[in-house]
Amino acid sequence: MQPGGLSLSWPNPNFLPPLRRPPFVVVLAGIENSEIVDAALADPALTEAVLPKLEPSCTPPCEALLWRLETASGDSLVRTGWLRRHWHRRPYAITLRLVQYQPGSVTPEILDEGTLGTRGRRAAFKTGIDRLAMRFVRDAALGRSRGPAGSPPAAAPHGSFGWLDALRETWRERLMTEWWSIGSSATPIARVLSGGGLGQIAWHRTKTAHRYLADPFPWPGTNRILCEEMPLTNGVGRIVAVTEIDKTLTSPIILLDDGCHHSYPCSLLDNGVVCCVPESTERGATRIYWLDNDGKLQPLCDPAPNARLADPTLFKCHDRYWLGCTDLDLGDHDNLCFLHAPAITGPWTPHALWPVKIDVRGARSAGMLFDVDGRLFRPGQDCAATYGAAVAVYEIIELSETEFSEVPVVVLRPDKAGPFPHGLHTLVHDGSRFWVDGKRFVLDLGQLRHKLLGRVSRVLSKMGVE
C-alpha cells in the first residue's frame, strides 16, 4: 500500500495480450490464381492465422501440410475443362470440399464441404466457386470449419450442353412469367416423412391475375393464413391474411405494406403471444413483430442490424429462440445461418459457424420447423434447378450455439401433372394439415409487353435518348 492509501495493483492484472498461436505454413492446392483468390489470400484475418503457399497442382503426399480443394470425386479444380463440364448442366449442383493431408500422408480429412448451384452466368459461377473455396480456407484457418456435410454429394454432371441449357433458361426468363399460389394437403405428417408424398393438394387461385399469393404460414390461434401477396409488375410484395371458407380464399386483408418488399411471414406462438418475422431483404430491415388479434404488427426487435437476411424462420429449441435464415451477402440460395437469443427481444447472437451449412439443395429455409415425437424437422428449399424447385426435409440432430448437424429425410417435388408443376417452395403445418405454395411458368402477354418496354427503355437510356 502506498502512502496515502493508493494501491499499486493494476486495474487489470492480466494486462499482457493473450498468447496467440503463431501462423503456420500450409500449401494450398486445387485452385488457380484469380482476382478473387488473390484478394482473399491478402485478407489480414487469414494471413494472421496461416501462411498459405498457393501451389495449384500439388497433390498428396506433400512435405508440408496440404489443403486441397476437390470435387466430391476427388478431382482438383485446376483440371482443364471442369468448369465447362459442370456449368449449367444437370443436376445443377456441384459439391466442393476442402481436404487436409498431413505432411507425407495421402489420407484425406474433410475440413469443409458445401454444394453450390451451377446455373447463372458462367463468370458468376467461376467467381462463386472461388469465393466458396476461399471461404473454406478462411474458416479452416480461423478454426470454424463445418466438417463433412451430412448430405450425399451432388451427382456427376449430365444432360445437354451447358451453353444450350443456359440459352434455354435465358429465353424462358425473357418470355415466361412465374405464377405462384398456395394450397393445402391433409396428408398425415408421418406419411409425408416416410416418403409417401403430399398426396392430393387443394390449390387456390390457379388462374393468372395481377397479383399472386405465396409463402403461406398459419396465424396461430385463428383459422387465417398469413402470406405474401405479390404484384406481377413492380416486384414489391406485401403481407396479407386470408381465410379459407368453403374451399375458397377470402379477399386478402393487408397487414404490412410500407413500400418495401416483404414476404415469408414466419409466425411463432410463444406463451400465448403470436410473433411474426416477415422477410425484408434490405440491409438491417429484418424485424420481429408482435402480431395482435386485430392484425396490427408491433415491432419487438431488429435481430440483425447490418445483415440482409432471406426467409427468416423463428423457432424455439432448448429454451432458446432461434432464427434460421439465408445471409444474402454470402449467397442467395445456398446458405443457412442461425441467430440465437435467450429472449425474443434479444440480444441476438450469430451462431459460431456462419453459415452452418452451404447447400443449394436445401440450406435455404422453406417454412416453420415442426416437432414430431421429440424429433425436430426443418424444411429447406432445393433451388438447384430453379428457385423453389422442391422442398427437402431434414432432421436436426444437433443444434447448439457452436454446433449444428442435420440429415436429409425426404425430398418433396412438385406434381408434374398438377397445376403447379415447376416448383414447390414452402412447407408448413398448421396443426391439422400442410400448407404449401407452388410455381408454374406462364406466358403472360401483358407481362411480356412490360418486360419488352423495360428493355427498350434501358437500351434507349444507354444510347442517351430521353
Added chain:
Amino acid sequence: MNRLSNPELTILRKSAPVAREAEDHALAPVRIGIGAISRHHPSFVQLYYAIEARRTSAMPLVVQFISPTPGIGASTVASGYARVAADDCAQPVLYIDCNGSAPKKRRGSSPETQPLTLCDALRRGLPLSDAINPARDAKNLVCARLGTGERPLLALGGERLQSLLDMLRTNHPVIVLDTPSTEAPESAAVSRYCDGSVLVVAAGRSRQAEIENAKSLLERLGGQTVGVVLNRVRGVMPRWLGHH
C-alpha cells in the same frame, strides 16, 4: 503521403477514333505496340502515362477522379484510366465506385442486384474480397462499391476510409476512386486520403469559376490536384479532314 506531383492538363476528345485503326496501321507499318494497352482510347493511355510520369514512388497508388459538377463524365474517365492501368499492372487494379445509390427492391433479390459493398463488409467483419467483383469486360480489373445510400462517404468517415485504403493497398497496385462531384463536400475531403486527385471538367460546360473553386477546395482540404482532364472536346474541323 502523396506519391504524385505537378498538375498537367490532359484533353479527351468527344468521340473515339476506333474506326480508323486499320487504316492507321497501313499508314504506319512500323508501329510500336504497348501490349494490350494499345487497344484503349489514346487519350486514356495518355492520361495513364501522364499520371505514371508523376509518380515519385513505386508504392501502390490511390487516385481520385472528381468533377466540379455532376454529369461531367468523371466516371467514364476513371473507368478508362482503370482499364489502361489494369493492362499495365501485374496485380489487379481496383476501381471503387463511391457514388451513392438507392437500393433496389424486388422479390427474391439476389446479391447480383444488391452487391455487398466495402462498407458492409467492414461493418460485418467479412473479408473485403467478398465485396470485390471481377470486371465483366476487362482482365486484371476488379470493381467494388464503397457503400449504399445517397452519401456513402459520409457514412464511412475519414479514419475508416484511411484504414480501408491501407488494407486494399496490400493487394492492388492502383486503386481508382470514382467520387461524386465537389458539390458534396465529403467527396472533396476524400482527396487528403489519396495520393492525388484528377479534376475532370467538360469543355463548354464547366465554368472557370467552378473549376477554380473545385481546385482550391481540394487543396484546402489537404488534397493534391495532379491533373485536369478536359473532357468532351469537340473539334472544329471534321476528324477525317484533320488526319490528312
